[in-house]
Amino acid sequence: MLNPWRSELSLILLALLIGAFLGKLFHHPWLSIWVVVLVYLAHHLIHANRLLEWLRGGKASKLPQSTGIWEEIFYLIFRLRRRNRRRKKQLIRMLERFRTATAALPDATVVLSAGDEIDWFNDAAGRLLGLRRGDIGQKIGNLIRYPKFNHYLAHANYDATVDIPSPANANLQLDIRIVPYGEDLRLLVAQDVTQLRFMERVRTDFVANVSHELRTPLTVIRGYIETLVDNAGQIPEPQARMLLRIEEQTLRMQSLIDDLLTLTRLESTTHPLPKQRVAVPQLLQAIVEEAQELAVDAKPEIALSLETNSGLLGSEQELRSAFSNLVHNAMKYCRAGDRVTVRWRPLGSGVQLDVSDTGPGIAPEFIPRLTERFYRVDAGRGPGGTGLGLAIVKHVMARHGAEFRISSELGRGSTFSCLFPGHRTNVDAHAHTDETAG
Template sequence: MFSPWRAELSQILLALLLGAFLGQVTDHYAFAFWLSGMLYLLRHLVYAQRLLRWLRGGRVSELPQGDGIWEEIYYLIYRLRRRNKRRKKQLIRMLERFRTATAALPDATVVLGPRDEIDWFNEAAERMLGLRRGDIGQKIGNLLRYPRFTHYLRHADYQTTVGIPSPTVDNLQLEIRIVPYGEDLRLLVAQDVTQLRFMERVRTDFVANVSHELRTPLTVLKGYLETLNDTQGKIPEAYLKIFRRMEEQTVRMQSLVDGLLSLTRLESGAHPLPQKRVDVPALLKLICEEVKLLPEAIPAVELRLETNACLTGAEQELRSAFSNLVVNAVKYTPPQGRVTVRWRDEGEGVRLDVEDTGPGIAQEHLPRLTERFYRVDVEGSKNKSGSGLGLAIVRHVMVRHGAELKIASTLGKGSCFSCCFPGTRTLRDACPAPEVGCASAL
């Protein structure tokens, strides 16, 4: 570690001895020491010039010659350049492997810069998005001119995806997702979902067509069964019992068909969402009054109207969603229990809570409750009729209204189903104030 400095000190000592010798000869010691100092400085300038020339364009292997501290400096820089050269080769190999891997991906991949400019893209992006090598540096929004994509890019809501048609391939549907990474960099991935969309459309059309075709025979069958059940005394009681059971199953089948048709209509999105004022307090009062008409014994239903806020949207869809929640709570709550329907403010938006004191639902079932036909066997539910479509309808209604369905449940204590509506759907001055004593037990 000290050998370079010892060599350098020897050079300094040599310069001093030279100055002393010249001073002794010329009898001008100041000039002699100044001249020896200049020679020592000139040596450093020569070695610095060699270093500068080497760093500017010299090969790594062509190490400049030097002595003293400069020999150590040359060696350390040489070792650092060798190390950087190896690291650069490794990075180049990694980059080539990355480009080869991304080029083989079936999904279009685009690297976006801080200002949405294109930094790099793979071959699939050329084929599916119509990008060209000359587009590097251009803003992606100037090349993909679709209003939905522009809105998605401007609002930077990267938790969701957006669907657009391919600008180059006919009948090709793309689903775009943007993933932020690094510093102000983003990765745009466009996936071909044409087949998936086709299968969804086939499934939706199949369910809609089958459900529609079943309505006519079910209506005819139900009419004949009602006629047979009205023939008191003309048909033996044993046959009447069979006809009643058939009528019950026909009604259940008709309810299932109606639910499938409603769910298919909501999923298709073919009908635009109306922006009409919905008087939610009045709607909830009507639903709670209708619950009293259920044939079986029901628990106490308490309606708490803590706000007069209304909503904008489709009244029939909201009525269907709210009714499903209230009826489910009543069905799965014992007669000695209680169901609480609460309409209240929550920040800028509003919230509907339907809380019951039923048997509750295990936590592992909560994520799947809104799937169609998914039902949970809970205590006392074996004799409860239902299609398994109610919560699926509720979820789709919430999605269409920009709301969120939250489910909380504890075994043995009950469940709470909440519909949280944003402030953009809330009307606070369009509805009358809630009546005094708005909390009522039905």
Template sequence: MAGGWLAEAAIGGGLITAGFILGLVAGNGSNGAVAGLALYAGWHLRNVLRLGHSLRRDGDTPESLGLWGDLFERLHRARREALAGRRRLAQIVQRFEDSSAALPDAAVVLGDGGRIDWCNEAAERLLGLSTPRDLGQRITNVVRHPDFASYFNGQGARADGVEFLSPVRNDLALHAQLVSFGHGRVLLVVRDITQVQRLEQIRRDFVANASHELRTPLTVVHGFLETLTSDMAAVPQRWQRPLELMNQQTLRMQHIVDDMLILARLEGDGTRGMDSDLDVPTMLQSIRGEALVLSGSHGHRIDLDADPALWLRGNELELRSAFTNLISNAIQHTPDGCVVNIRWRAHGGGALLEVQDHGEGIAPEHLPRLSERFYRVDASRSRALGGTGLGLAIVKHALARHGADLRITSELGQGSTFSCVFPAGLSRRVACATAAAVDPAP
């Protein structure tokens, strides 16, 4: 920069001095100095015009002397760096487009108002989007499916995503999920889950068919075993214990088959389970009576605290199965003579069922997996109690069909609480109810 100032001073001073000398020679030094200053101003004007032309046309950077030379040099370097930056950015964008084009999942970048800013080739294949035709369009105007529109407008948890049929092909099942990034931008990721659904359907069909096929021979075997063990005095001593064990295990297998058939029915029926108004307090009173019989000589106390006016819209068989499983589990895992609490009350605009036992409790690492099929915290103890390992899976599926959640809290040595949380809109208030508000065990 110092060199530029020196050169600029030399140019300006040289032109004025030369003009002054020439003016002296012509007889008027002042006029010559003015002429030199005019030349210096014209030189600046020329450089300004050259700069404007270069900026407008984005052409080659001109060359000059003095401060203008420094300015043009800086402009040249800035242009060169910007060009290199644009090339690097273009390479990055090209690599991104190449990699996104190779993805099997559709990716759509959405801007303000859900307008499409960019999409990859998979989005064209799965969603029928086309670039540049659909750029700037609202995604809900292009993907016209009510389930997707509801999910996009905020109905449902964003992390869960939504499943719907492809607008391009009805035989393609898609799963879409929205992910926020940047400032006000959203990434829509859509994957083809057709094969996964087919495999899941094959699994459900296999389980259901195998269960149906096993039910008949198990019934026959159990019937003969019951006949043989009905008069144990007539059975030779050495066969009594084997027959007793065979009878127990056959009965256990029947329970497993029955639970598997219930699960297969819950999974296979795509309709939701809400078909009638249910008198839940009366249902719980009935289940409590059955639980007292199950407890028998173990002497459990079962306290029922139910809001008698709180009913529920749902499927009676499914909810009764879910509630029975929860209460039976509480009985099985509560020490003899201890209490099991059942509470039915309004909660957050919906309804809440809590089943609390006072057993050994469950370690935190087991809680996320309790509703998996055949998962047991203590396998040997569960089998000894006659459990199938499918009860909580049935509960979870039955609640899911009613839009409800299963929540489990537990502390080792303090017992566990299983909560069924029903959403607003399912509960009903009735003027008269038949269930007792508080019905502790005698």
């Protein structure tokens, strides 16, 4: 296409020449030029009206005929509308593929707008969440009426999930996650975890039942062994050594069963968290003194640093178990000349416990698995344990709304930290330092 402005300027020049000729012919040059200008303006107004009618009509395929600059304008708009029409068809096909794919998913999928209103959902959402087509445009919180879900929705903690019964079938248990995407859009995904939760409950019940069943015969065996050990002076030395080994293994099995029962109780949703006022400084003092008494001859040094009088609201028994595990673990894997530091200090509006040691440390690849049940970095490293201590610590911290962190470096020691939020403290922090060492 030729340059439209060249054609338009030629038209303007021609109109002016005609106006000048007519003005000279009729002896009114300025009037003739004004008439020509008005005709030229009418020409543009007519084409502007044609453009308006064309855009209103929506007939993108029918291109109005014209010349000059208006021909270029009509052509560019026509090409833009054709490209937009192709893009719209492509988006529609992509949307249909998305809907077809999500409709085939077994998990409920719901698209939420910025106001938590339902834009779209798949068939599984109707089956698991009880949604109907008439619910589109409704707020999801008005249709799923569970306090846990509404709290999750309001606080927008999308890194976590929430478990609720299915609104459509109370026998089904759903795990709900919300994923933000786009501009103020969110995708709600609800997964049926009924079978998974059932298997977890079966496993927990099995461990609890087996532990209870083992506790009684083990108590009887331990009683007889202790009686025999007390009379070891009347038994030949080889048999006496055998009895001591049996007693050691019996105590270890007793410790394993106790830890398993503790974990089972911590995982039980029917076991509520008490809200006792726990005097943590006194509790840590008792734990450190106990660790000093139970340590072997070649014991590491241990120091307690109390930088706040703040206590905690929670279960004293659970906190004692968690803190004892951290302190005894540090003492267990340290050698003579190493140092264990137990530090209770303020952290913003909350408080923090740090149990640090200068022991052998842990390689980075092992740290993520330390809180797994029965996981041990090296079964031959250090004295034997149940492998459940840090799993207990993790569960106790979760029940108290605290964060559990582990940092370590080979050859330089480890630090185990428990970070408690402000709403868990029950005494204002009066900063001071009280350090004891042994």
